[in-house]
Amino acid sequence: MSRIQGRFEALAKAKRKALIPYITAGDPTPSMSVPLLHALVDAGADILELGVPFSDPMADGPVVQRSGERALKHGVGLSDVLGMVGEFRRRDNATPIVLMGYANPIEAIGTARFLPQAKAAGIDGVIVVDYPPEECVEFAQAAKQHDIDPIFLLAPTSTEKRIHEVARCGSGYLYYVSLRGVTGAGHLDLSEVSKRIPQIRAATKLPIGVGFGIRDAESARRVAETADAVVIGSRLIQEIEAAPAEALTRVKSFLRPIRQALDASFSK
Amino acid sequence: MRMYDLPDERGHFGPYGGIFVAETLSQALDELREAYAAARSDAQFEAEFRYELKHYVGRPSPIYHARRLSEQCGGAQIYIKREDLNHTGAHKINNTIGQALLARRMKKQRVIAETGAGMHGVATATVAARYAMECVVYMGVEDVRRQAANVHRMGVLGAKVVPVESGSKTLKDALNEAMRDWVTNVESTFYIIGTVAGPHPYPMMVRDFQSVIGEESIQQMQEMAGRQPDAVIACVGGGSNAMGIFHPYIAAKEVRLVGVEAAGEGLETGKHAASLCAGRPGVLHGNRTYLLQDANGQITETHSVSAGLDYPGVGPEHAWLKDNGRAEYVAVTDDEALAAFHALCRSEGIIPALESAHAVAQAMKMAPKLPKSAILLVNLSGRGDKDLHTVAERAGKKL
Numbered sequence: 135m136s137r138i139q140g141r142f143e144a145l146a147k148a149k150r151k152a153l154i155p156y157i158t159a160g161d162p163t164p165s166m167s168v169p170l171l172h173a174l175v176d177a178g179a180d181i182l183e184l185g186v187p188f189s190d191p192m193a194d195g196p197v198v199q200r201s202g203e204r205a206l207k208h209g210v211g212l213s214d215v216l217g218m219v220g221e222f223r224r225r226d227n228a229t230p231i232v233l234m235g236y237a238n239p240i241e242a243i244g245t246a247r248f249l250p251q252a253k254a255a256g257i258d259g260v261i262v263v264d265y266p267p268e269e270c271v272e273f274a275q276a277a278k279q280h281d282i283d284p285i286f287l288l289a290p291t292s293t294e295k296r297i298h299e300v301a302r303c304g305s306g307y308l309y310y311v312s313l314r315g316v317t318g319a320g321h322l323d324l325s326e327v328s329k330r331i332p333q334i335r336a337a338t339k340l341p342i343g344v345g346f347g348i349r350d351a352e353s354a355r356r357v358a359e360t361a362d363a364v365v366i367g368s369r370l371i372q373e374i375e376a377a378p379a380e381a382l383t384r385v386k387s388f389l390r391p392i393r394q395a396l397d398a399s400f401s402k
Numbered sequence: 403m404r405m406y407d408l409p410d411e412r413g414h415f416g417p418y419g420g421i422f423v424a425e426t427l428s429q430a431l432d433e434l435r436e437a438y439a440a441a442r443s444d445a446q447f448e449a450e451f452r453y454e455l456k457h458y459v460g461r462p463s464p465i466y467h468a469r470r471l472s473e474q475c476g477g478a479q480i481y482i483k484r485e486d487l488n489h490t491g492a493h494k495i496n497n498t499i500g501q502a503l504l505a506r507r508m509k510k511q512r513v514i515a516e517t518g519a520g521m522h523g524v525a526t527a528t529v530a531a532r533y534a535m536e537c538v539v540y541m542g543v544e545d546v547r548r549q550a551a552n553v554h555r556m557g558v559l560g561a562k563v564v565p566v567e568s569g570s571k572t573l574k575d576a577l578n579e580a581m582r583d584w585v586t587n588v589e590s591t592f593y594i595i596g597t598v599a600g601p602h603p604y605p606m607m608v609r610d611f612q613s614v615i616g617e618e619s620i621q622q623m624q625e626m627a628g629r630q631p632d633a634v635i636a637c638v639g640g641g642s643n644a645m646g647i648f649h650p651y652i653a654a655k656e657v658r659l660v661g662v663e664a665a666g667e668g669l670e671t672g673k674h675a676a677s678l679c680a681g682r683p684g685v686l687h688g689n690r691t692y693l694l695q696d697a698n699g700q701i702t703e704t705h706s707v708s709a710g711l712d713y714p715g716v717g718p719e720h721a722w723l724k725d726n727g728r729a730e731y732v733a734v735t736d737d738e739a740l741a742a743f744h745a746l747c748r749s750e751g752i753i754p755a756l757e758s759a760h761a762v763a764q765a766m767k768m769a770p771k772l773p774k775s776a777i778l779l780v781n782l783s784g785r786g787d788k789d790l791h792t793v794a795e796r797a798g799k800k801l
């Protein structure tokens with residue numbers, strides 16, 4: 135069983151919801167990344183999504199773009215990110231880590247070399263934003279063979295056919311991006327979420343995470359009424375951006391109330 | 403393999419092309435694919451497109467026998483396909499007309515575009531005015547500064563120019579930003595991409611609209627010279643003017659196809675924009691193709707004296723034509739392009755765009771090695787008025 139699957143099963147038994155924060159590796163500085171990941175776990179994260187900086191983040195809004203640019207100023211590349219994960223694993227061998235990024239840095243290493251390296255570093259899942267299911271059948275299969283979950287995105291515009299395709303290729307969890315547009319844009323449409331999640335559930339047994347429109351404890355709680363996991367990205371990165379030197383304490387005080395609100399509403 | 407069948411259903415040219423986009427974009431592309439497939443087989447759409455090309459753009463553009471330039475080179479005869487004589491002064495408008503007509507069919511009231519030098523932005527602003535559409539053009543702040551005249555031109559035509567601050571603040575970032583606008587406003591908005599890049603169906607669609615260049619050339623060469631050229635030469639930024647003239651010639655195996663990239667200050671300096679000559683395959687802007695990138699797979703900054711060739715990728719069909727050897731790709735430096743610019747001005751009274759001057763430079767290199775009976779056809783993709791500032795600056799003058 136993969137670490138991600140194990141984590142979701144344990145949560146389900148306790149009737150709890152997963153809290154998944156997203157930060158960009160190398161933001162605000164490379165040396166802060168591992169401490170930040172530990173801080174997120176301290177504050178109640180169940181799974182960590184770690185963004186791989188890319189020069190051309192076409193699907194991201196301004197907040198995630200800027201975090202990537204800060205990381206790129208320090209020259210952070212995919213192999214550095216794998217190094218950070220390896221370092222994180224020395225103290226934490228339980229929390230699943232999912233890499234999220236774009237295809238080109240992976241292809242620059244070569245998918246055949248990347249997957250074993252990622253596994254050795256302690257990575258549990260990958261989200262390649264610009265690899266739709268049609269373009270990565272082989273990659274998804276190879277990832278599974280290396281015990282890495284290929285995780286796919288779904289959007290409000292995804293068709294029924296698409297949902298089934300993604301359900302077939304993906305593992306770990308499915309990631310419903312609860313907005314039209316780029317990450318961090320606009321407001322979360324809760325009625326859309328509660329309408330779409332049951333439709334996705336009908337197509338898959340995988341846990342469903344909802345992400346990127348979520349900004350606080352209340353919106354997290356509302357989303358968790360239908361989803362298995364809430365993913366918080368842009369809003370969390372804003373905490374880092376606002377005061378980089380205090381990032382460790384700020385991300386904790388931002389995440390804790392969300393954890394508490396989730397546990398108050400959902401747990402045995 | 404019959405290259406004419408390419409791309410496949412999902413936009414692949416061999417291992418290149420495809421649809422590499424986030425899920426948030428895939429439905430918009432589905433819709434576009436269907437709409438274009440329907441338009442492509444609709445005689446009325448075709449007739450409308452041809453009408454506009456003739457009466458609004460001024461097609462067919464002539465082919466001109468550059469006798470004095472040929473004599474000076476002392477070898478092959480150089481013929482020039484005059485895309486510089488089109489309305490707005492470049493080949494870009496062939497494509498913007500096609501896409502704007504498609505936008506109208508799809509009932510989209512708003513068009514957006516990315517631009518580097520500003521030529522595609524101007525061509526988009528022009529058709530938006532012509533078809534009464536709202537128009538927003540994304541342009542890197544670096545380019546807004548370098549291309550002030552074109553920014554003003556777009557404004558006069560009623561378009562809004564949005565300066566892009568992200569990334570390297572140039573063409574590739576403008577493309578990212580236009581894509582972001584498109585995903586956010588997909589219901590009302592049509593994204594007019596300016597070259598044969600981006601996710602399927604763009605590389606195919608832009609090629610189809612630009613193929614009028616090669617179709618006319620085949621007929622005109624027959625009339626003028628009684629035969630087809632030995633080689634067709636075109637500059638390659640994203641590759642739309644080159645694809646437009648190459649594509650109808652692909653089946654004519656005896657015609658060499660030569661694409662000319664920007665070698666900038668020299669391939670060995672790293673300051674260039676020659677993705678095919680010096681890049682590696684990867685994934686950017688929705689397709690797989692040759693890219694200029696570093697060891698980490700980050701897209702690197704490019705350099706060329708001509709802003710229109712300053713792009714770190716290239717259309718996927720060119721990547722395919724390179725690998726299978728049907729086309730050859732070379733690179734020409736800033737200095738060589740400038741020398742060709744002046745040579746064409748002085749020998750023929752034609753001021754070429756600096757992009758197009760790269761193709762002229764390549765013809766001037768090839769011609770002396772060929773007999774007088776040989777024929778080279780150069781696609782002169784645009785006129786050089788926009789570049790007079792740059793040329794003056796390089797000569798240490800101020801306008």
Ligand SMILES: Cc1ncc(COP(=O)(O)O)c(C=O)c1O
Nearest residue numbers: 521639640641642643710783784
């Ligand atoms: C005159 C001219 N030629 C060529 C290009 C390069 O584009 P492409 O390679 O798509 O023809 C441009 C782009 O701005 C241009 O303005």
